Each structure stands twice: as structure tokens, then as C-alpha cells.
Amino acid sequence: MSTTMPFTLASVGDIPTPYWVAPVGAIAALVMARVFTASVMKRSEGDDEMIRIAQAVREGAMAYLVRLYKVVAGVFVLLVLFLAALTALKLQPWQSMVGVPVAGLLSGLCGWFGMKMATNASARTAAAAKESLNEGLTIAFRSGAVMGLNVVGFALLDASVW
Numbered sequence: 001m002s003t004t005m006p007f008t009l010a011s012v013g014d015i016p017t018p019y020w021v022a023p024v025g026a027i028a029a030l031v032m033a034r035v036f037t038a039s040v041m042k043r044s045e046g047d048d049e050m051i052r053i054a055q056a057v058r059e060g061a062m063a064y065l066v067r068l069y070k071v072v073a074g075v076f077v078l079l080v081l082f083l084a085a086l087t088a089l090k091l092q093p094w095q096s097m098v099g100v101p102v103a104g105l106l107s108g109l110c111g112w113f114g115m116k117m118a119t120n121a122s123a124r125t126a127a128a129a130k131e132s133l134n135e136g137l138t139i140a141f142r143s144g145a146v147m148g149l150n151v152v153g154f155a156l157l158d159a160s161v162w
Contacts, residue, residue: 032145051123110147114150
């Protein structure tokens with residue numbers, strides 16, 4: 001009597017589990033982030049006053065983020081040049097010179113998407129909470145999950161490539 005199974009999660013063909021589960025999980029996380037974003041953005045922002053306040057908050061938050069990213073970009077360029085020098089001197093592998101900037105860019109994308117979602121969801125959450133607590137919480141949790149899913153998805157995808 002054979003106890004072997006024709007298919008196991010240990011591998012698919014010649015590919016070990018961690019090498020295929022990680023990118024699949026990353027893509028699933030990014031797809032769910034997009035699904036939650038669409039779900040939140042379909043909701044009403046509320047009355048005219050709520051929309052006006054939400055737009056002002058969005059404008060301020062985006063102005064802050066653009067200013068912050070300009071400063072970070074300058075520091076980032078210096079870091080990349082430093083890593084390039086270390087690589088040229090053979091003090092570190094080339095992967096560090098490429099991996100650190102890629103991870104930094106993905107981190108910046110997560111911050112951008114997170115701020116966009118937070119500022120777009122605030123009035124929608126308040127408007128939905130006027131209808132019912134459950135509706136407000138649903139929007140709040142979905143909008144919060146977008147940031148987490150993006151971070152996990154991009155980090156796991158980046159790690160899968162390396």
C-alpha cells in the first residue's frame with residue numbers, strides 16, 4: 001500500500017514551495033489591495049461640507065508628502081552613490097547597490113498609496129458611519145488593509161525576486 005501523494009505542497013515540479021508561494025502570495029496581496037481600494041472609492045464622501053473638508057485635507061497631505069519625498073530623494077541619491085562607491089571598491093556585492101534603492105522605492109510607493117487611501121477614505125468612513133456603525137467600520141478596515149496589503153505584497157514580491 002503506497003502512502004505517497006501524487007501532488008504535495010513541498011514542490012511543484014522542480015520548484016520548491018517557498019519559491020512559488022511567495023510571489024503568488026505577493027500578487028494576491030496586491031490584488032486584494034486593489035479590490036479594497038475600488039470598494040472604498042465607490043462609497044459616497046458625504047455632504048458638501050464633508051467633501052470640502054476632505055479635499056482640503058487631501059491637498060495638505062499630498063503637499064506634505066511631495067515635500068517629504070523631495071528631501072528623501074536627495075538623501076536617497078547620496079546613499080545610492082555611496083553604495084555605488086562601495087561596490088566599485090569591491091567592499092560589497094552589486095546586489096546591495098540595486099536592492100537598497102529598489103526596496104526604498106517600493107517603500108515610498110507604499111507610503112504614497114497609503115496616504116492616498118487614508119485621505120480618500122476619511123470622509124467616506126464618516127459618511128458611512130452616519131448610516132451605520134457596521135458600514136463605517138467596513139470602510140475603515142478595508143482602507144487600513146490597503147496599506148498593510150501593499151507593504152506585504154511589495155516586500156514579498158521584492159524578496160521573491162532576489
